[in-house]
Amino acid sequence: MNIRHHIGDDTLMAYVNGTLEDALSVVVATHLAICPKCRRSVSLMEDMAGLLLMETEAAALSATEEAMADMIPNRAHPEPHAQDRSSRTQDYSNTGVPMPLAERMPTSLDDIPWRTLGPGVSHYPLPRASAQKVKGTLRLLKIAPGKVMPEHGHSGRELTLVLRGSYIDDFGRFQAGDIADLDSDILHQPVADTAEDCICLIATDAPLKFSGFFSRLLQPVFGF
Amino acid sequence: MTSPDGIRQDRTGTRALPEELDKDLTAVGLDQDPSAFRRLFANLAPRLKYFMIKGGMIESAAEDVMQDTMLKVWRKAALFDSSKASASTWVYTIARNVKIDRLRKEHRPEPDPEDPCFVPDDPETGEQAVSRKQDRERIQKAMAMLPPEQMTIIKLSFFEEKSHGEIAEMLDIPLGTVKSRIRLAFRKIRTELEGLK
Numbered sequence: 001m002n003i004r005h006h007i008g009d010d011t012l013m014a015y016v017n018g019t020l021e022d023a024l025s026v027v028v029a030t031h032l033a034i035c036p037k038c039r040r041s042v043s044l045m046e047d048m049a050g051l052l053l054m055e056t057e058a059a060a061l062s063a064t065e066e067a068m069a070d071m072i073p074n075r076a077h078p079e080p081h082a083q084d085r086s087s088r089t090q091d092y093s094n095t096g097v098p099m100p101l102a103e104r105m106p107t108s109l110d111d112i113p114w115r116t117l118g119p120g121v122s123h124y125p126l127p128r129a130s131a132q133k134v135k136g137t138l139r140l141l142k143i144a145p146g147k148v149m150p151e152h153g154h155s156g157r158e159l160t161l162v163l164r165g166s167y168i169d170d171f172g173r174f175q176a177g178d179i180a181d182l183d184s185d186i187l188h189q190p191v192a193d194t195a196e197d198c199i200c201l202i203a204t205d206a207p208l209k210f211s212g213f214f215s216r217l218l219q220p221v222f223g224f
Numbered sequence: 225m226t227s228p229d230g231i232r233q234d235r236t237g238t239r240a241l242p243e244e245l246d247k248d249l250t251a252v253g254l255d256q257d258p259s260a261f262r263r264l265f266a267n268l269a270p271r272l273k274y275f276m277i278k279g280g281m282i283e284s285a286a287e288d289v290m291q292d293t294m295l296k297v298w299r300k301a302a303l304f305d306s307s308k309a310s311a312s313t314w315v316y317t318i319a320r321n322v323k324i325d326r327l328r329k330e331h332r333p334e335p336d337p338e339d340p341c342f343v344p345d346d347p348e349t350g351e352q353a354v355s356r357k358q359d360r361e362r363i364q365k366a367m368a369m370l371p372p373e374q375m376t377i378i379k380l381s382f383f384e385e386k387s388h389g390e391i392a393e394m395l396d397i398p399l400g401t402v403k404s405r406i407r408l409a410f411r412k413i414r415t416e417l418e419g420l421k
Binding site for chain 1: 290333363
């Protein structure tokens with residue numbers, strides 16, 4: 001896979017320090033699974049955080065806390081080596097998408113019950129990880145070949161990961177594995193540009209804003 | 225002792241060399257060596273606690289996160305691989321995940337190398353396979369080159385785990401400025417790292 005569009009450092013850092021919204025984190029983790037370059041950036045950021053941790057002052061510990069140094073080795077059992085990663089209960093290998101996304105999908109990418117939004121455009125909102133009301137949206141979007149999406153901007157951050165096919169907008173051509181990391185002040189108008197449907201995973205931390213008059217008619221469908 | 229930010233400090237706190245931490249963590253992983261764990265604890269526990277209080281936690285919550293983290297360090301040490309990460313980096317990621325799990329109900333999504341869709345790293349060339357020690361020193365040097373306004377944001381992000389929005393509010397600068405300073409900081413760090421090879 002030849003990835004040309006990567007995650008912005010500001011987004012990546014929010015992922016690393018755990019402040020990135022869940023929906024956006026799913027897209028970031030899905031891209032990381034297929035992008036060694038962005039994983040190297042994550043390692044660099046974690047190394048920096050580790051260095052900062054060791055440079056900090058030392059807080060005073062209570063006697064109970066001090067006692068943990070002996071208590072833990074005496075009482076707690078180490079986990080057997082294999083337990084950590086392979087403790088997964090479900091097999092996602094047939095979904096055809098990396099695990100961070102597969103965990104949120106009800107079925108494989110081929111069997112998604114698409115909901116039509118308009119001619120040539122359908123979507124499927126993915127369920128949220130937790131029942132609690134959280135900001136942002138996570139959805140799959142399918143654009144038919146040649147279909148021009150309404151020009152839109154964002155009131156927050158939008159991450160788009162191409163899963164299949166490709167599209168072109170003002171920023172270039174985005175193919176499978178590429179991620180578009182867009183900020184609020186940016187307007188774009190993607191066009192699916194191959195004979196194949198373009199399937200994307202899109203997360204926002206706030207609703208989309210459409211700019212044109214006709215596009216705004218679509219707002220109720222897109223921007224919830 | 226109390227630090228300027230009101231956190232009670234331990235002046236006798238030890239500060240081991242990074243290589244010693246790597247060695248001790250490896251010893252815990254291989255042999256469940258209790259004295260190696262005690263040394264790790266003496267180095268890490270007081271800093272983890274400071275880190276969490278600095279990040280806005282009340283003292284009792286910071287204690288919980290510290291204890292939970294140290295317990296996981298003991299239990300998962302066999303997974304530590306000193307050729308892949310420093311002990312400090314590895315412990316940081318554990319502490320961060322403990323903290324996230326406390327704040328949110330769900331786990332943070334993460335890539336899994338066992339995933340059939342996972343694209344592994346390119347095999348390292350001899351040139352790339354620098355030792356952890358060199359890596360650490362290079363990163364430290366590169367960080368030292370950052371202008372103060374960029375370093376402040378890096379510290380607030382990693383050290384206090386503030387979101388971009390919180391940082392913008394704290395420093396009274398636009399959100400876009402926070403993001404562009406982060407991007408500039410990393411561009412600079414990467415350039416420095418290239419130059420330090």
